[in-house]
Amino acid sequence: MNFSPELExxxxxxIGKYPPEHxxxxxxxLLLFTQDELGQITAEAVQEVAKxxxxxPMQVEEVLTYYSMLHFPKPMGKKHVQICTNISCQLxxxxxxxxxxxxxxxxxxxxxxxxxxxxxxEVECIGACSWAPAIQINYDFHHNVTPEKLDExxxxxxxxx
Amino acid sequence: MLYNDPSPLETKxxxxxxxxxxxxxxxxxxAHEGFVAFRKAAAMTPEAIIDEVKKSNxxxxxxxxxxxxxxxxxxxxxxxKPKYIVVNADESEPGTCKDRLLIEYDPMQxxxxxxxxxxxxxxxxxxxxxxxxxxxxxxILDKAIAEARAAGWLGTSIQGTGFDFDCYTHSxxxxxxxxxxxALLESLEGKRGVPRIRPPFPAVAGLYRCPTVLNNVxxxxxxxxxxxxxxxxxxxxxxxxxxxxxxxxxxGHVNKPGVYELPMGFNLLRMIEEVGGxxxxxxxxxxxxxxGSSCPVLTxxxxxxxxxxxxxxxAKSMLGSGGVVVMDETTDMVKVALRIMKFYQHESCGWxxxxxxxxxxxxxxxxxxYNGMGQKEDPAxxxxxxxxxxxxxxxxxxxxxxxxxxxxxxxxxxxxxxxVRRSPVTDLADIDTKIPVRA
Numbered sequence: 001m002n003f004s005p006e007l008e009x010x011x012x013x014x015i016g017k018y019p020p021e022h023x024x025x026x027x028x029x030l031l032l033f034t035q036d037e038l039g040q041i042t043a044e045a046v047q048e049v050a051k052x053x054x055x056x057p058m059q060v061e062e063v064l065t066y067y068s069m070l071h072f073p074k075p076m077g078k079k080h081v082q083i084c085t086n087i088s089c090q091l092x093x094x095x096x097x098x099x100x101x102x103x104x105x106x107x108x109x110x111x112x113x114x115x116x117x118x119x120x121x122e123v124e125c126i127g128a129c130s131w132a133p134a135i136q137i138n139y140d141f142h143h144n145v146t147p148e149k150l151d152e153x154x155x156x157x158x159x160x161x
Numbered sequence: 162m163l164y165n166d167p168s169p170l171e172t173k174x175x176x177x178x179x180x181x182x183x184x185x186x187x188x189x190x191x192a193h194e195g196f197v198a199f200r201k202a203a204a205m206t207p208e209a210i211i212d213e214v215k216k217s218n219x220x221x222x223x224x225x226x227x228x229x230x231x232x233x234x235x236x237x238x239x240x241x242k243p244k245y246i247v248v249n250a251d252e253s254e255p256g257t258c259k260d261r262l263l264i265e266y267d268p269m270q271x272x273x274x275x276x277x278x279x280x281x282x283x284x285x286x287x288x289x290x291x292x293x294x295x296x297x298x299x300x301i302l303d304k305a306i307a308e309a310r311a312a313g314w315l316g317t318s319i320q321g322t323g324f325d326f327d328c329y330t331h332s333x334x335x336x337x338x339x340x341x342x343x344a345l346l347e348s349l350e351g352k353r354g355v356p357r358i359r360p361p362f363p364a365v366a367g368l369y370r371c372p373t374v375l376n377n378v379x380x381x382x383x384x385x386x387x388x389x390x391x392x393x394x395x396x397x398x399x400x401x402x403x404x405x406x407x408x409x410x411x412x413g414h415v416n417k418p419g420v421y422e423l424p425m426g427f428n429l430l431r432m433i434e435e436v437g438g439x440x441x442x443x444x445x446x447x448x449x450x451x452x453g454s455s456c457p458v459l460t461x462x463x464x465x466x467x468x469x470x471x472x473x474x475x476a477k478s479m480l481g482s483g484g485v486v487v488m489d490e491t492t493d494m495v496k497v498a499l500r501i502m503k504f505y506q507h508e509s510c511g512w513x514x515x516x517x518x519x520x521x522x523x524x525x526x527x528x529x530x531y532n533g534m535g536q537k538e539d540p541a542x543x544x545x546x547x548x549x550x551x552x553x554x555x556x557x558x559x560x561x562x563x564x565x566x567x568x569x570x571x572x573x574x575x576x577x578x579x580x581v582r583r584s585p586v587t588d589l590a591d592i593d594t595k596i597p598v599r600a
Binding site: 126 | 164165243252253254255256260261292293294295296297329330331332333334335336337348350351352353354369410411412418420454484486488492496497500501507508510
């Protein structure tokens with residue numbers, strides 16, 4: 001399988017961080033960067049990553065199914081809206097934000113829009129407790145989110161494309 | 162731009178570069194006594210470095226509060242295997258958001274802390290394990306590491322000292338369990354993040370079964386100031402056996418939530434009132450989670466105490482990871498207990514049965530109570546289940562789920578009872594007579 005030159009360079013950089021006899025260490029970061037680059041982790045990518053780090057594809061799948069940010073076999077949307085409802089966010093309106101986003105997007109927990117553009121997830125603590133309620137859209141943090149700010153962010157999702 | 166305004170009550174030691182322009186660069190760091198501690202340490206024996214850290218009374222900032230100097234002294238120096246320095250930047254304890262800032266504003270301080278740990282135990286290589294959600298920090302750290310290499314602060318014979326050291330970032334991909342040290346190492350080796358049986362501890366058999374020092378971000382970040390100021394002076398910032406300052410993450414129902422660096426032993430009520438500007442909306446304080454969601458909850462009446470490891474232990478709670486979650490009088494404690502359990506149930510790795518089943522059943526029972534279908538024995542059942550989980554799981558995640566639950570059901574029993582009283586069927590034996598069965 002051919003990856004883009006950028007992803008190949010990223011692969012080389014990541015694998016190079018570990019002693020050659022322990023290149024399996026690169027597995028989780030490789031899968032995460034592959035998902036970010038390709039938009040999903042395909043069965044083909046699993047085979048390829050397995051080859052690169054010297055494990056069986058089954059061992060890759062075993063790892064894939066453990067980590068909550070790795071979505072396999074079904075990918076999340078291109079814009080993945082993650083709303084924290086854990087304790088600090090719950091106390092400051094995180095649940096209301098989640099309900100609001102769910103209604104507005106017409107999506108439930110871990111559901112993806114029909115066109116594959118947008119998805120929603122109720123997530124556990126994202127480490128933004130002192131600036132709660134907080135959400136992440138892909139990797140971008142948004143702190144002290146009000147219902148109005150949420151509407152604005154959600155309205156902007158499709159405009160970005 | 163800073164995430165929150167600093168408080169005049171802060172003691173800026175680890176956070177001294179927060180808000181300084183271009184604080185992540187080598188030049189800024191060097192201009193602010195950066196790497197002075199490393200130069201000092203490079204002229205010392207490893208034993209002397211560890212002694213200085215012991216003198217500082219630095220205790221692990223990840224949550225357990227284990228004395229750092231002692232942890233470093235467990236690394237067998239005569240072991241022929243390579244040794245590793247691993248940073249736990251998998252910050253995921255609910256209520257905690259400090260390590261993020263230490264990396265974002267002062268990555269060089271972390272790198273210097275790792276270098277000094279490397280000198281102390283004879284390690285040449287370090288890894289920084291960041292939670293996957295903190296992708297922007299990978300970029301900041303990668304840039305900082307590249308800059309430090311280019312300026313000769315990482316690599317071979319650093320600044321002519323003959324000491325070789327290099328470090329690398331490693332991204333996780335979403336798993337609270339990977340904050341547990343042995344699970345973190347499994348994950349760093351490219352496996353599922355399940356815990357290892359201990360002993361052997363990482364100091365003896367850690368990454369790739371080699372001797373490994375594994376500490377929290379804030380712990381490593383404390384080391385440069387300890388070497389600069391001297392262990393004793395650093396210890397004196399805090400209380401006996403609890404040296405230095407600590408980054409507290411104030412969140413929940415306070416007027417000025419934020420991350421604040423305060424001396425160890427700072428009074429909790431004063432922290433809420435004077436640093437946090439008091440409870441939001443002039444409401445009364447009901448309860449506080451003092452150190453991240455795994456810590457037993459304190460009632461308002463219990464909050465007049467110094468925030469250090471020993472004082473919190475005496476109050477039958479924990480200082481934990483520094484996440485102080487403030488709850489006002491309107492807070493529904495049954496809902497809080499359920500939300501906390503939902504988290505631990507989601508994050509249980511499933512490796513051992515008491516944790517996997519215990520958290521699942523506790524979540525089910527708490528859900529039943531919260532949804533108004535509680536049984537009269539449920540409060541006692543929650544208490545019993547959680548108590549039986551305590552100390553009987555493979556790793557501390559089971560305890561982390563049990564401890565807050567036990568404290569909430571003990572201290573706010575009346576709220577559980579009130580929920581159960583509202584339930585239409587409080588005894589399953591009555592189910593036939595009270596619920597009409599449709600033909």
